Amino acid sequence: MRADTDDDGLSDSREVVLSTNLDGTDTDGDGIPDGREPRHWDTDPTLHDHRPPEITIHYARWAVDGLHSEYAILYAVTDPSGDSEIQFVKEGDVR
Ligand SMILES: [Ca+2]
Ligand SMILES: [Ca+2]
């Protein structure tokens, strides 16, 4: 079994190759653990280069009734680490 002293998902030997901190889980301090950067985000664990949030539209509807229109949109914002997602619903009338 390969040693992972700081339990960040990156083995000690791999941390030496990548020049990351063997005793710290987040070398660049961007909130994404060293072990997740190269595998999940393809980012450099030694650079504070995290990505902007992802915005996903799950649902969009537009209805027209005579001169009255309504819309509804369900969208989600996911943080770069993928650990949390917030969903929003926006509804309104167009006259
Ligand atoms: Ca490690
Ligand atoms: Ca580390």
Ligand SMILES: [Ca+2]
């Ligand atoms: Ca990091």
